[in-house]
Amino acid sequence: MIHIRNVTKRYGERTVLDGVNLHLHAGEFAFLRGRSGSGKSTLLKLLYREIDDFTGDIAIDGQPVGSMPKYELRRKIGVIFQSFELLERKTVLENVELAGEVLGRSEKDTRAQALHLLKRTGLSGKERLFPAQLSGGEQQRVAIARALLVRPAILLADEPTGNLDKETAAEMFHLLRELQREYGMTMLVVTHADRFVEAVPARTLHMEQGKIYEIGNG
Numbered sequence: 001m002i003h004i005r006n007v008t009k010r011y012g013e014r015t016v017l018d019g020v021n022l023h024l025h026a027g028e029f030a031f032l033r034g035r036s037g038s039g040k041s042t043l044l045k046l047l048y049r050e051i052d053d054f055t056g057d058i059a060i061d062g063q064p065v066g067s068m069p070k071y072e073l074r075r076k077i078g079v080i081f082q083s084f085e086l087l088e089r090k091t092v093l094e095n096v097e098l099a100g101e102v103l104g105r106s107e108k109d110t111r112a113q114a115l116h117l118l119k120r121t122g123l124s125g126k127e128r129l130f131p132a133q134l135s136g137g138e139q140q141r142v143a144i145a146r147a148l149l150v151r152p153a154i155l156l157a158d159e160p161t162g163n164l165d166k167e168t169a170a171e172m173f174h175l176l177r178e179l180q181r182e183y184g185m186t187m188l189v190v191t192h193a194d195r196f197v198e199a200v201p202a203r204t205l206h207m208e209q210g211k212i213y214e215i216g217n218g
């Protein structure tokens, strides 16, 4: 599903990824850990092509990411960030529906999907509120629902619980894991929250000195 082969990424003189290899098969869930500055976000950015100057090969379902149009990549890959990145002037429902417009789905389909996902993430009744009227955990669930609207085959999460208290973070990991199974997504989650990594058994990768090491399998 995701094949990363011998990928090197430099920022100027600094080599952040140094011949990284990683293979995630379809429907696989993995945590990615590593110290601040070790290159975790950079790796995710290469996958969804926010950055596209690197050497080596990254392929999704056998297709090099560089040869995939960005809109196709956006359909395949959903992304969730630590900072949620919701639009403050749009309601919860509008935030979740955004991707539907981009993909040219009918309004009716998009609405039905968005309502379903909001229910699934425990946000029924909050559809008309604005992000500022929600707790951090609720905002993150909106971000999850938004990412899932396109039914992505892959979900990348960059410290999705970094701004949440530990109980809420634990709930979020369980929700992500549940959705990952339900939707059969391939999922890579960057996290510092060591204890939850132990609580949610899964393949765990560690990034250090520009390389990725396997450190456990749940």
Ligand SMILES: Nc1ncnc2c1ncn2[C@@H]1O[C@H](COP(=O)(O)OP(=O)(O)OP(=O)(O)O)[C@@H](O)[C@H]1O
Residues within 6 Å of the ligand: 011, 016, 034, 035, 036, 037, 038, 039, 040, 041, 042, 043
């Ligand atoms: N656009 C950029 N230009 C120059 N250097 C950058 C750029 N983006 C990241 N870096 C550097 O690359 C290194 C890796 O950054 P990256 O954001 O991938 O780390 P990270 O593992 O995600 O860290 P954190 O856990 O703090 O989020 C850092 O030293 C950072 O300063």
Ligand SMILES: [Mg+2]
Residues within 6 Å of the ligand: 040, 041, 042, 158
């Ligand atoms: Mg980062």
